[in-house]
Amino acid sequence: GDSVTQMEGPVTLSEEAFLTINCTYTATGYPSLFWYVQYPGEGLQLLLKATKADDKGSNKGFEATYRKETTSFHLEKGSVQVSDSAVYFCALGKGGTASKLTFGTGTRLQVTL
Amino acid sequence: GAVVSQHPSRVICKSGTSVKIECRSLDFQATTMFWYRQFPKQSLMLMATSNEGSKATYEQGVEKDKFLINHASLTLSTLTVTSAHPEDSSFYICSASLPSGTDTQYFGPGTRLTVL
Numbered sequence: 001g002d003s004v005t006q007m008e009g010p011v012t013l014s015e016e017a018f019l020t021i022n023c024t025y026t027a028t029g030y031p032s033l034f035w036y037v038q039y040p041g042e043g044l045q046l047l048l049k050a051t052k053a054d055d056k057g058s059n060k061g062f063e064a065t066y067r068k069e070t071t072s073f074h075l076e077k078g079s080v081q082v083s084d085s086a087v088y089f090c091a092l093g094k095g096g097t098a099s100k101l102t103f104g105t106g107t108r109l110q111v112t113l
Numbered sequence: 114g115a116v117v118s119q120h121p122s123r124v125i126c127k128s129g130t131s132v133k134i135e136c137r138s139l140d141f142q143a144t145t146m147f148w149y150r151q152f153p154k155q156s157l158m159l160m161a162t163s164n165e166g167s168k169a170t171y172e173q174g175v176e177k178d179k180f181l182i183n184h185a186s187l188t189l190s191t192l193t194v195t196s197a198h199p200e201d202s203s204f205y206i207c208s209a210s211l212p213s214g215t216d217t218q219y220f221g222p223g224t225r226l227t228v229l
Contacts, residue, residue: 034217036220042222043117043119043206043220043221043222043223044157044206044208044220045220046217046218046219049217089156089157093218100147100159100162101147101157101159101208101218102159103156103157104156105155105156106154106155106156
């Protein structure tokens with residue numbers, strides 16, 4: 001079946017450091033790929049998405065590129081802020097409209113001053 | 114836009130009682146809503162897919178008689194945990210999809226259920 005694997009956290013970085021959170025997937029067909037973020041005490045928010053190979057999703061300084069050859073969708077940000085501290089979930093969706101999502105286990109990011 | 118609310122945000126109940134959780138799409142009509150369960154420090158597990166006006170589709174291993182889902186309108190889905198037990202304590206999250214043409218889900222803030 002479909003699955004998503006994320007690097008285990010927590011990831012602790014100093015402010016302005018470069019961030020990479022690895023995500024790889026296993027799926028048949030051509031899934032859409034997502035990054036969701038969950039801030040403390042809040043629900044998940046869509047951070048960015050990509051719907052086909054070589055697409056780059058970007059938002060709030062974060063970006064991820066859909067790499068079909070390596071089945072990856074790594075999340076990157078050039079300079080993190082304390083306010084980026086949250087849990088980040090990689091997910092894949094299939095089936096077009098209203099597709100079910102398969103989530104990774106989440107990676108907690110802690111950014112310190 | 115695309116705001117989803119849940120009520121209540123927290124609920125504590127005694128073992129054996131039933132608890133209802135509401136999920137509302139506030140500014141759009143959601144033909145499909147999803148219910149997830151999140152265990153501490155773990156990922157979200159899809160419990161069921163709810164389509165307005167029809168029976169919910171449950172994932173393998175989810176007891177449909179225990180977790181009753183009703184999607185009576187395009188803006189409201191409810192999850193009722195019947196005869197709750199301590200092992201049902203968890204964080205329950207709903208999401209909703211915009212009408213046809215998108216695969217993005219919008220999530221509610223979640224409901225923390227504690228069964229004593």
